[in-house]
Amino acid sequence: MTSAFDETGAPVDETSTDEVSADETAADTDSVDEAAVEADASDTDQDDTDQDDTDQAETDETPAEDEAEQATDPLQEFRDRLWSQPGDWYVIHTYAGMEKRVQQNLENRKVALNAEDYIHEIVVPTEEVAEIKNGQRKLVRRTVLPGYVLVRMDLTDDSWGVVRHTPSVTGFVGNTHQPVPLSLSEVEKMLAPAVEAEAAAEATATAEPQQPAQARVEFSDFAPGDSVLVIDGPFATLHATVTEINIDGQKVKGLVEIFGRETSVELPFDYIQKV
Numbered sequence: 001m002t003s004a005f006d007e008t009g010a011p012v013d014e015t016s017t018d019e020v021s022a023d024e025t026a027a028d029t030d031s032v033d034e035a036a037v038e039a040d041a042s043d044t045d046q047d048d049t050d051q052d053d054t055d056q057a058e059t060d061e062t063p064a065e066d067e068a069e070q071a072t073d074p075l076q077e078f079r080d081r082l083w084s085q086p087g088d089w090y091v092i093h094t095y096a097g098m099e100k101r102v103q104q105n106l107e108n109r110k111v112a113l114n115a116e117d118y119i120h121e122i123v124v125p126t127e128e129v130a131e132i133k134n135g136q137r138k139l140v141r142r143t144v145l146p147g148y149v150l151v152r153m154d155l156t157d158d159s160w161g162v163v164r165h166t167p168s169v170t171g172f173v174g175n176t177h178q179p180v181p182l183s184l185s186e187v188e189k190m191l192a193p194a195v196e197a198e199a200a201a202e203a204t205a206t207a208e209p210q211q212p213a214q215a216r217v218e219f220s221d222f223a224p225g226d227s228v229l230v231i232d233g234p235f236a237t238l239h240a241t242v243t244e245i246n247i248d249g250q251k252v253k254g255l256v257e258i259f260g261r262e263t264s265v266e267l268p269f270d271y272i273q274k275v
Contacts, residue, residue, distance in 0.1 A: 074199040075192065082188060087120045087152045088181035090163075091173040096147045098168040099124045103149055106166045118159035121152040127193040144190055148173070155179070221269065222252060228272040230256065235265060240272065 094102045103122045110119040125144035149169075153159050164171065172179035222228065226242045240254035243264070250269050255262040 074202075075195055078192070078195045079188060082191075083184055085120070085152065087118075087154050089184075089187045090151050090153060090155070090179050090181055091145075092149050092151055092163060093170045093173055094147055094149055095168050095170065099143055099147070099149050102166060102168050105168070106149075106151070106163065109162055109166055113158075113162050115159055115162045117154075118156055119151065119153045119162060123150045123152075123191065125150060125190045125194065128197045144193065150182075150187065150190065155181075222272070222274060227275045228252075228254065228267075229275050230267060230272055232271045233267070235267070235271075239275070240265070240267065 092102070103124050106119070106122050110116055126141050127144050128139055129142050151163060153163070160172075160177070163169065174180045222242050222245060224242055224244065228240050228242060230236050230238045230240055235256050235258075238256045238258075240256045242252050242254050244253040246252065251266050252269070252272065253264055254267055254272070256265055257263075
């Protein structure tokens with residue numbers, strides 16, 4: 001240890017001064033280390049917070065993704081199923097009005113004759129139409145192809161015989177013994193209306209129903225060219241020839257003879273009756 005004397009002759013300990021400086025330096029170093037530790041801790045907390053926010057965001061997105069998966073387009077599901085099914089689609093001809101009975105008979109025969117591995121599906125294409133009859137509008141289900149039934153099958157001699165000899169079946173469309181299958185696009189066009197109608201019906205039962213497909217309208221009371229008798233209005237007792245039918249307006253355009261000349265007039269449905 002080195003000693004010195006101040007102006008009064010008292011000894012001064014230089015080592016103490018150096019130690020004080022060292023202590024101050026150590027204290028400063030400790031302060032810096034503590035600040036660094038606090039900064040690291042703050043960064044860690046912030047990272048944890050960011051991670052929690054990310055996890056929460058992913059959790060929030062999951063229900064939306066699930067809802068999107070649930071809201072699958074029924075028509076697209078039908079297409080995917082159609083293109084992945086085994087067998088080919090053939091058209092068989094039946095007696096008029098016997099389509100449903102043929103379908104049921106063929107379902108029974110394929111089971112009884114152990115042809116279930118070859119005959120996969122029998123379908124009568126249908127669609128929903130709005131029919132106006134006697135002034136009343138109602139929805140009815142009609143066959144898309146009257147007198148025809150679609151069969152999805154693997155064509156073999158046995159499966160051909162099961163189908164061909166079903167009561168009320170007159171034969172396959174095309175070559176009698178080697179019928180040509182339909183393309184899947186043709187099958188989709190025939191069966192899609194029923195799928196759309198079913199999806200619309202299911203949608204009406206949900207909380208947020210989709211807009212149902214507009215049903216095709218059929219009018220069976222009159223047709224263009226029909227001769228009708230006007231029974232009410234200013235042209236009562238005159239005969240008219242229907243030229244145009246306005247289903248939405250519940251009117252027809254017809255030609256009536258006035259003063260020896262044919263004149264086009266509009267007549268409500270309830271003003272005329274078929275002759």
